[in-house]
Each structure stands twice: as structure tokens, then as C-alpha cells.
Amino acid sequence: MHHLIFDSDRDGWGSAALLLAELGPDACTLHPMRGKDAAAVLRDVPGDCAALVLDLPAPATWEAVPERTVTWVDHHIAAWGAPVPTWVRAVLPSNARPTTTMRLLVEAGLVGIPGAMTFVSAMCRRSPPFPWGLVIDAMRDGTPDVEDLPQLLARAPRGEPVPAALLPLLRETEDRLGRVEALLDAAPTSQHGPVVRVDLADAQGIPLAQFSLAMARRYPGCLRVIVHRHGRLYAGRDSKGAGLDLIAHFRGRGLDPRGHAYVCTLAISSKRIDDEIANLVEGAQANRRALQ
Numbered sequence: 001m002h003h004l005i006f007d008s009d010r011d012g013w014g015s016a017a018l019l020l021a022e023l024g025p026d027a028c029t030l031h032p033m034r035g036k037d038a039a040a041v042l043r044d045v046p047g048d049c050a051a052l053v054l055d056l057p058a059p060a061t062w063e064a065v066p067e068r069t070v071t072w073v074d075h076h077i078a079a080w081g082a083p084v085p086t087w088v089r090a091v092l093p094s095n096a097r098p099t100t101t102m103r104l105l106v107e108a109g110l111v112g113i114p115g116a117m118t119f120v121s122a123m124c125r126r127s128p129p130f131p132w133g134l135v136i137d138a139m140r141d142g143t144p145d146v147e148d149l150p151q152l153l154a155r156a157p158r159g160e161p162v163p164a165a166l167l168p169l170l171r172e173t174e175d176r177l178g179r180v181e182a183l184l185d186a187a188p189t190s191q192h193g194p195v196v197r198v199d200l201a202d203a204q205g206i207p208l209a210q211f212s213l214a215m216a217r218r219y220p221g222c223l224r225v226i227v228h229r230h231g232r233l234y235a236g237r238d239s240k241g242a243g244l245d246l247i248a249h250f251r252g253r254g255l256d257p258r259g260h261a262y263v264c265t266l267a268i269s270s271k272r273i274d275d276e277i278a279n280l281v282e283g284a285q286a287n288r289r290a291l292q
Helices: 010-023 039-044 101-107 116-124 131-137 149-153 164-186 208-218 246-252 270-291
Strands: 002-007 028-033 050-054 070-073 088-091 189-192 195-200 223-228 232-236 263-267
Touching: 002 010, 002 039, 010 028, 010 050, 010 101, 010 116, 010 131, 010 149, 028 149, 070 101, 101 116, 116 131, 131 164, 164 208, 189 270, 195 208, 195 270, 208 223, 208 232, 208 263, 223 270, 232 246, 232 270, 246 263, 246 270
Parallel strands: 002 028, 002 050, 050 070, 070 088, 195 223
Antiparallel strands: 189 195, 223 232, 232 263
């Protein structure tokens, strides 16, 4: 039995789907996580079972992680600063270019089924929407009560259509995307050179990443900043190609961003928001000039 411990976002569930198709759904136990700490789940995995951690960053310290053989596949390369224990097989990006855990699984040979990379590419595209990606987006906040879910998800990397049992999840995401567009239409929006700012008073429980993706379609090539409830910033840019390192930028300002060089979120004092966005505009403009 293979125990799959993974983030509950599209990359995490997509990685799990790839392994379900590769290993067989009856040989896998799923452990989707909303948090980032895999240690507690690893402690409960029987020692005679294979453990795979997917799309979850390395812990700040390995002391809390039980010493056992584990394959850890993750694209959060910035989180892997501490030495990796010998009992961890870490599959990580070979460079700082943006990638996904799904792609790492295929490149490392852990998934070799036909069509695997086609599935990965479809999961990563913005337009047109990939039906399986929309289904998985609906599973971000909890595993649906659907009979034979592992067997159904194993169909995704094989190129099969979304089965009838999962169509309600597809409709749920489609409805949510409509709400995102309506909320963006109503939100105060301003553009400052290469930066587009949107102020959202209430995201209505929808992940800010969904708003950022919708903004990317509206403002291609721009750096998107969402101000949520006057106390949180979500910043994102196109992950393809060079651009401002958002993590380095905000850390240089004494803030504590979480995420990647191309997308991050951070808590911030409402008094600092305007100044930080103005500084971000300067940074984005300087970076653009340096790349020209």
C-alpha cells in the first residue's frame, strides 16, 4: 500500500491522480492536507507501507518528522534549505525555474503512463479551462463524499472525460468562476504601470488565487496585486519567463511573504498598503528595464 500525503490544491491533487493512474487506485491511500505539516500523517503510516509526500514544502526542522523511508516530491525549492536526512528521497527541481510537482513526478520517472505530460500541461493551462482541473479546484477545501473517488481520479491522467459522479464538482467550480468575474467587475481597480491593483472587501470564501488567475486573463503580462480586507496582499505574475522575485522583494522590505518567486501572499498593516504597492511598482519597473 502506498500512502499519498499531498497538498489539497490543483498541483497536489493532480500529483495524486498521476500516481493513482500509475500504481492503481486499490494500491493507494489518500491523505489530502489543507495545512503544510506532513509529520503527523507520516507518524500514522505503517512502517511496512510506502510513504510519498507530494507538493508539500520541507519542514523548518526534521526533528518532528519520524525517521522512516519516504519519497518527498516538491517544487517549493526555496523551502529546502536545511540538510535532507538520509532516509528521505527528495525529488526537487534542478534549478529555480517555475515548475510543478506533477511535472517532477514524470521527469523523475515515478510516473510513466502514456499521456502523463499531456495531462500535466492541461492542468497548468489557463485557457481554455481544463474540466479535470475545475473538478479538482472544487476539492481544495475538502474531499467530496463521492463513492470510488480514487478509481474516478485515476481516469484523469489517462485522458478520459469527467465521469457523471464528478460533474457536480465541475458545475460548482464553473459557478464560482462566474462569481469571481462578478466580484472583480464590482471591485475598485487601478493600474500603475506594470502593476494592476484590485481591492476586495470580501472574497466570499473563494481562494485569492482564483481572482489572480482571472486578472491574468484580463491584464496579460501585468503583475497582479489583490488587497483583501485591507490586511492581506496577494501578488502574482506570469510564471513563464523572468520577472520580479516577489519573495525576495517583500523580504527586503521586512515583510514575511509565503509562496513562490512568482506568486505570494502576506499579512500587512493597512497603513503600509499604499506605500508597499508604490514600492512594488518601482521594483517591477526596474526589473522590466533590466530585462530589456
